[in-house]
Amino acid sequence: MPNSIAFLYVFGMQVLGIYLLTSTDLISWLIGVLALAHSLVIAAYLIHEIAHQCLFQDRKINVLVGEVLSWICGAAYAPITRIQRMHMRHHGDRADVTLYDPRPDFKRVPNILRKLIYILEWCYIPAVELVMHFHVMFRPFFNKRYKQERPRVILMGLSRVALFTWIYIQNPWGVVGFAIAYLIFLMALFIADAYAHTYEFFVVTDVNEKVARNGRNHAYDLQHTWSNLISERWPLLNLLNLNFGYHTAHHAKPAEPWYRLPELHQELFSPDSPQVLPMKEVWRSFRINRLKRIEAEEGGDVGTGVGRADEFLGVHGVSFLSIV
Numbered sequence: 537m538p539n540s541i542a543f544l545y546v547f548g549m550q551v552l553g554i555y556l557l558t559s560t561d562l563i564s565w566l567i568g569v570l571a572l573a574h575s576l577v578i579a580a581y582l583i584h585e586i587a588h589q590c591l592f593q594d595r596k597i598n599v600l601v602g603e604v605l606s607w608i609c610g611a612a613y614a615p616i617t618r619i620q621r622m623h624m625r626h627h628g629d630r631a632d633v634t635l636y637d638p639r640p641d642f643k644r645v646p647n648i649l650r651k652l653i654y655i656l657e658w659c660y661i662p663a664v665e666l667v668m669h670f671h672v673m674f675r676p677f678f679n680k681r682y683k684q685e686r687p688r689v690i691l692m693g694l695s696r697v698a699l700f701t702w703i704y705i706q707n708p709w710g711v712v713g714f715a716i717a718y719l720i721f722l723m724a725l726f727i728a729d730a731y732a733h734t735y736e737f738f739v740v741t742d743v744n745e746k747v748a749r750n751g752r753n754h755a756y757d758l759q760h761t762w763s764n765l766i767s768e769r770w771p772l773l774n775l776l777n778l779n780f781g782y783h784t785a786h787h788a789k790p791a792e793p794w795y796r797l798p799e800l801h802q803e804l805f806s807p808d809s810p811q812v813l814p815m816k817e818v819w820r821s822f823r824i825n826r827l828k829r830i831e832a833e834e835g836g837d838v839g840t841g842v843g844r845a846d847e848f849l850g851v852h853g854v855s856f857l858s859i860v
Contacts, residue, residue, distance in 0.1 A: 538795040539591055542582060542778065549575035550608060557713040558706035569713045569720075574776070576721035579605045580857060581778035581794065586616070587623040587856070590793045606857075610718065612692045613673045614685070614860040621743050623856045627790055630735065630752040630760075632851060634859035636675075637739045638667045639831050639852075657826050662722040664830060668858035669722075681742075724777065725857065727764075730829075730850035731818045732783045734760045734837050737851060761787045762813040762838065763801065771798055784811045813838060813845055821845040 549571045556568025585591050586602040602616035611619070625633045642650055656663035676682040676689050703710040738747040765781040767773040774781050782797035785804055792800055805811060820843070829835070829849040836849040853859065 538793075539582075539585075542578060542794075546575050546579045546582065546605070546608070549578075553717065554703065554710075554714075557703060557710035557717075560707060560709075565709065565713055568710075569717045572714065573717035573720040573724075576609055576717065577724050577776075578778055579608045580611075580721070580725055581780050583609065583611075583616070583619065584623070584780070584856060585778075585794055587620040588790055590791065607692065607695070609721075609857060610669070610696065611672075611857040613669075613689050615688070618743060618860045619856060622860050625743070626856070627787070629738070629747055629749070630757045631747060632733060632735045632737045632854045632859075633747060634737075634739055634853055635741070635743070636668065636671050636859070637737075637853055638664060638671070641667075642831055654827055654830065657830060660723070660826070661719060662726055664852045665722045665726050665855065665858060668853050668855070672858060672860060722855075725855045726852070727815075727818065727822055727850075728777055728780050729855045730835075730852065731764050731813065731821070731845070731848065732762055733851075733854075734762075734835060734848070737835070737854075757787050758784055758811065761811065763805070763809075763811055764813055764815050764818050766815045768807065768812070768814060774798065781815065784809075810838075810840075813848075817843070817845040818850075821848050822850060825849045 553568045553570075553572030553575055556564045556571065559565050559568065582591070583602055583605050586598050586605070589595070589598060592598045592601065599616055602620070603612060606612040606614075606616050606619065622633065622635070625631075642653065653663045653667070673689060673693070676685040700711050700714065703714060736750065736752070740747065761784045763782055763784045765771075765774055766776055779794045779797045780786075782801045785797050785801040786792065788804055789800060824846065825836075829852060832849050834849075835851040836847045838844055838848050839846070
């Protein structure tokens with residue numbers, strides 16, 4: 537039942553959001569932006585559930601539904617099976633593992649482009665996350681290893697162009713609203729992923745390339761995983777990102793579905809557990825470190841007391857939709 541409600545919400549808010557984006561009424565348009573953005577967030581976290589086989593027992597159905605949700609999220613340039621494989625590596629290796637790290641490229645691009653990235657990030661526009669997504673889109677055309685995905689990318693691109701063209705015909709400002717909704721979506725995913733762990737970071741050239749374990753056991757996993765709860769006082773607010781904030785509980789029992797995580801969290805952790813890093817503290821760190829983290833070699837760590845997340849920079853390029 538909870539999964540059915542989540543699916544109905546995603547598709548309902550998609551239709552409502554896009555419909556309202558075509559409105560010439562400003563209030564309706566703004567509601568459309570928020571509805572679309574939030575439907576994308578919930579769709580992404582349903583993909584996360586699919587990666588853990590928490591929605592359907594049949595793997596083929598999981599893949600099919602995952603591809604549909606991935607298209608909705610604008611992430612279907614890469615196959616859902618690779619998204620799932622890379623996320624399972626995240627759990628198995630107890631590390632942040634990615635196929636692309638943009639930081640070295642930032643040192644090689646013309647200085648004007650580098651400055652543009654910093655300006656956009658200062659303006660709270662997720663430029664680095666956009667770079668990650670564009671890399672997934674265009675990689676099949678410059679990396680022969682992924683050339684078999686070129687038809688997928690072209691088909692995905694054409695379908696998106698068709699959607700945006702239809703929206704533009706209805707109301708040119710609708711395309712602007714869609715873009716804003718997508719930026720909000722990327723930012724929401726980035727914040728949730730960037731502050732979920734103080735893991736080691738690895739760049740691999742293949743989904744099956746092994747990385748050094750360095751003694752990262754279950755205890756290490758829980759000690760380096762943080763529960764970024766949107767609200768401790770009003771737990772229902774954590775449904776805004778499908779309980780993804782109960783992240784330490786999720787890593788303690790990865791196969792537990794999203795709607796059981798609050799109960800599992802209460803069983804495993806006390807209210808004053810150091811693994812609880814509320815979103816209000818994360819937001820402060822996100823804000824004050826938004827330029828420092830762009831090319832930082834380390835993501836920092838969590839301290840103690842007031843402002844304990846201030847030196848926790850967060851890590852770019854670890855979102856489960858863009859590490860592929």
